[in-house]
Amino acid sequence: MVQYAKRRESMDYIIECMHNIMESLTNKELTSFGGGAPAKEAYPIELIRELTQSVLNDEEKAMQALSYGATIGLTTLRKAVQENLLIPNGIKANMDEIMITAGGIQALYLVCKLYLDPGDVVLVESPTFVHAKMLFDSFEVKCQSCAMDEDGLNMEDLEAKINRYHPKLIYTMPTFQNPTGISMSAQKRKHMALLAEKYDVIILEDDPYSEIRYSGERLDPIKTYTDSKNVIYANSLSKIFSPGARLGYIVADSEIMKDLVDMKLAIDTCTNGLTQAICAEFFNGGHYPSHLGNLCNIYRSRRDVMKKAIENHFPVGTKQTSPDGGYYIWVELPRGLDGRELLPVAIEEVKITYGSGSDFFVEENHEGSQYLRLSFAGINEHVIEESMKSLGEFFKSKQ
Amino acid sequence: MVQYAKRRESMDYIIECMHNIMESLTNKELTSFGGGAPAKEAYPIELIRELTQSVLNDEEKAMQALSYGATIGLTTLRKAVQENLLIPNGIKANMDEIMITAGGIQALYLVCKLYLDPGDVVLVESPTFVHAKMLFDSFEVKCQSCAMDEDGLNMEDLEAKINRYHPKLIYTMPTFQNPTGISMSAQKRKHMALLAEKYDVIILEDDPYSEIRYSGERLDPIKTYTDSKNVIYANSLSKIFSPGARLGYIVADSEIMKDLVDMKLAIDTCTNGLTQAICAEFFNGGHYPSHLGNLCNIYRSRRDVMKKAIENHFPVGTKQTSPDGGYYIWVELPRGLDGRELLPVAIEEVKITYGSGSDFFVEENHEGSQYLRLSFAGINEHVIEESMKSLGEFFKSKQ
Numbered sequence: 001m002v003q004y005a006k007r008r009e010s011m012d013y014i015i016e017c018m019h020n021i022m023e024s025l026t027n028k029e030l031t032s033f034g035g036g037a038p039a040k041e042a043y044p045i046e047l048i049r050e051l052t053q054s055v056l057n058d059e060e061k062a063m064q065a066l067s068y069g070a071t072i073g074l075t076t077l078r079k080a081v082q083e084n085l086l087i088p089n090g091i092k093a094n095m096d097e098i099m100i101t102a103g104g105i106q107a108l109y110l111v112c113k114l115y116l117d118p119g120d121v122v123l124v125e126s127p128t129f130v131h132a133k134m135l136f137d138s139f140e141v142k143c144q145s146c147a148m149d150e151d152g153l154n155m156e157d158l159e160a161k162i163n164r165y166h167p168k169l170i171y172t173m174p175t176f177q178n179p180t181g182i183s184m185s186a187q188k189r190k191h192m193a194l195l196a197e198k199y200d201v202i203i204l205e206d207d208p209y210s211e212i213r214y215s216g217e218r219l220d221p222i223k224t225y226t227d228s229k230n231v232i233y234a235n236s237l238s239k240i241f242s243p244g245a246r247l248g249y250i251v252a253d254s255e256i257m258k259d260l261v262d263m264k265l266a267i268d269t270c271t272n273g274l275t276q277a278i279c280a281e282f283f284n285g286g287h288y289p290s291h292l293g294n295l296c297n298i299y300r301s302r303r304d305v306m307k308k309a310i311e312n313h314f315p316v317g318t319k320q321t322s323p324d325g326g327y328y329i330w331v332e333l334p335r336g337l338d339g340r341e342l343l344p345v346a347i348e349e350v351k352i353t354y355g356s357g358s359d360f361f362v363e364e365n366h367e368g369s370q371y372l373r374l375s376f377a378g379i380n381e382h383v384i385e386e387s388m389k390s391l392g393e394f395f396k397s398k399q
Numbered sequence: 400m401v402q403y404a405k406r407r408e409s410m411d412y413i414i415e416c417m418h419n420i421m422e423s424l425t426n427k428e429l430t431s432f433g434g435g436a437p438a439k440e441a442y443p444i445e446l447i448r449e450l451t452q453s454v455l456n457d458e459e460k461a462m463q464a465l466s467y468g469a470t471i472g473l474t475t476l477r478k479a480v481q482e483n484l485l486i487p488n489g490i491k492a493n494m495d496e497i498m499i500t501a502g503g504i505q506a507l508y509l510v511c512k513l514y515l516d517p518g519d520v521v522l523v524e525s526p527t528f529v530h531a532k533m534l535f536d537s538f539e540v541k542c543q544s545c546a547m548d549e550d551g552l553n554m555e556d557l558e559a560k561i562n563r564y565h566p567k568l569i570y571t572m573p574t575f576q577n578p579t580g581i582s583m584s585a586q587k588r589k590h591m592a593l594l595a596e597k598y599d600v601i602i603l604e605d606d607p608y609s610e611i612r613y614s615g616e617r618l619d620p621i622k623t624y625t626d627s628k629n630v631i632y633a634n635s636l637s638k639i640f641s642p643g644a645r646l647g648y649i650v651a652d653s654e655i656m657k658d659l660v661d662m663k664l665a666i667d668t669c670t671n672g673l674t675q676a677i678c679a680e681f682f683n684g685g686h687y688p689s690h691l692g693n694l695c696n697i698y699r700s701r702r703d704v705m706k707k708a709i710e711n712h713f714p715v716g717t718k719q720t721s722p723d724g725g726y727y728i729w730v731e732l733p734r735g736l737d738g739r740e741l742l743p744v745a746i747e748e749v750k751i752t753y754g755s756g757s758d759f760f761v762e763e764n765h766e767g768s769q770y771l772r773l774s775f776a777g778i779n780e781h782v783i784e785e786s787m788k789s790l791g792e793f794f795k796s797k798q
Binding site for chain 1: 402405425442456458462463467502508512514519600629643661662668674
């Protein structure tokens with residue numbers, strides 16, 4: 001039997017974590033708060049049907065959608081991203097600084113492929129997005145975690161770890177972070193932007209949730225605080241358009257972008273032309289604002305119901321974050337309750353799954369099992385209320 | 400400025416080759432025989448319009464197409480691949496041995512990601528598919544080339560190089576090879592299948608052109624000659640369905656497949672749901688045989704015209720391959736004519752581009768510049784005839 005590459009072994013633990021999360025999602029008998037899928041009600045199926053017709057009825061657009069395309073992406077979609085998503089968020093980027101990717105994870109991937117050698121250090125938040133950790137592990141880097149405060153990364157810990165580990169890259173999701181729902185303060189964003197140049201380190205700013213804000217004030221991305229080439233901005237269109245369309249984007253300096261484009265060329269030639277074209281129609285037809293409004297209404301209500309139900313039904317001493325957007329509430333159980341140990345029991349007894357907090361820390365067997373990640377996005381209010389009640393009672397019964 | 404990963408540097412030369420090829424494709428003033436795009440007449444736009452409606456009008460299918468999907472791919476499409484493409488070619492594969500990928504290059508990529516460490520040796524054909532070489536270089540492996548005969552890889556040279564270099568992987572495109580159009584004989588396929596086990600080496604069989612055969616007898620894939628887990632079969636749906644749909648597939652032993660699926664999960668979560676669903680409808684609606692028939696009629700005629708035009712118009716002493724399918728004719732110019740040096744002159748004087756043979760050899764500055772790769776797929780008969788006449792006269796004028 002031919003030996004696998006060394007990177008496979010360095011992925012052992014994270015693959016186990018990912019499988020834990022994914023397995024519960026495929027079991028239809030369970031109510032799952034463990035995943036990161038949008039609300040089914042949030043898919044604009046009818047609109048996509050119309051937009052698809054408009055692409056396929058136009059000979060030129062249809063041909064472009066079905067042919068090999070430029071690796072950097074469809075011009076119309078890049079322009080739409082610039083106008084609808086970048087400029088409104090204060091990101092000034094020329095067209096040659098914007099690339100469409102096959103989903104948000106690929107955007108992160110390409111930056112890794114361009115920058116990371118085995119043994120490099122990547123600083124991540126603690127806890128962090130487990131899928132990004134999987135990606136980093138596949139590059140055989142060493143992930144070091146930095147403490148999080150209620151307003152994002154702890155800057156003292158971050159700077160101390162930069163000095164200690166000399167990282168190649170800092171990975172952060174500053175807005176409605178996955179898994180905690182925490183947003184980094186404007187002051188810290190400004191501070192981070194300065195660090196990119198001061199220490200000559202790449203800041204990979206991952207921003208898939210910022211558009212779906214239900215309350216509070218918009219925060220400018222880290223990228224808006226600096227002209228440094230070292231801040232690379234990555235995003236996904238999965239949460240605001242469709243995950244199945246597999247679309248995301250990167251914003252980077254034009255010189256770096258050339259190399260990111262070459263990396264994408266090497267691994268998959270170009271991004272899906274049909275869904276790029278449909279998504280361009282979606283933005284250019286002016287459908288985005290009302291669609292986003294609908295999404296936010298759905299999620300705001302679900303968040304509110306979940307928040308209240310946790311307050312009402314979970315054991316005394318339970319803490320939870322209060323996200324202004326995104327998909328997740330991060331719950332800390334009272335001392336003595338172990339979310340990881342209890343997960344299989346919860347599946348058995350109340351047919352409910354959740355994200356076990358320990359899966360979101362980069363240290364193997366981290367003592368994070370008092371935490372749960374609960375996604376309110378994909379489940380309606382009634383079921384959220386009922387399930388949080390059952391889950392709360394379940395935890396109380398185990399105290 | 401933050402340093403790139405070492406792999407970027409090892410890609411310098413191949414990026415130059417790829418850019419040479421791609422630049423000429425984007426210049427609309429040129430007639431390009433340098434690319435690998437299908438005939439525009441071969442896109443089933445009207446059919447795809449219908450199939451898309453049928454997906455999006457079905458609530459369940461539409462929802463599945465727009466949501467996150469299983470990393471291994473849509474069950475209906477995997478089943479369609481099994482029934483329409485694998486069984487007819489003698490490949491026995493269970494459903495858990497078939498994964499859908501985001502195009503054919505990603506299929507190759509995932510095998511690389513699972514198996515290749517920096518410094519590993521990959522044996523390739525000489526000449527070989529330049530995009531695969533780009534992929535290999537991005538893994539910092541050492542590509543060693545093996546001689547090609549008129550019936551595919553030279554088995555003596557191959558076995559000698561296996562013994563000399565102890566490769567981790569052998570990459571071959573046994574049918575209508577890109578760039579030569581050559582097909583490997585059945586006897587050699589059988590022989591190669593044996594080598595996989597004898598030397599415990601992965602054979603990565605890349606097969607994007609075998610379906611578009613216009614003459615001659617079908618040849619069984621290498622994979623059909625062995626039960627060894629070491630033969631992994633990769634293919635693309637770009638040439639028989641649509642490149643813009645970004646679909647391909649891998650067939651591998653179920654245990655290896657689990658790890659390939661994890662590698663895909665790490666880098667892009669899942670493949671585009673919408674084009675998977677449309678492509679499944681395409682096969683399951685029984686449209687493939689007639690569509691393939693149309694394709695073959697188009698390409699057969701173009702091949703015949705190009706072949707004859709080269710015979711008629713190119714300088715005395717020109718040699719060419721006689722492919723029974725695929726997209727390419729490999730031309731050897733008479734001594735004294737240098738295809739690489741003359742390419743910018745041909746662009747200038749006759750507004751025609753072609754693939755410079757030297758780009759398809761893995762050795763830097765290989766003496767392969769007497770060769771040209773000419774793709775007949777994307778250009779109609781009349782223009783092929785006219786252009787080959789101009790190009791032939793151009794070469795004669797440079798003798």
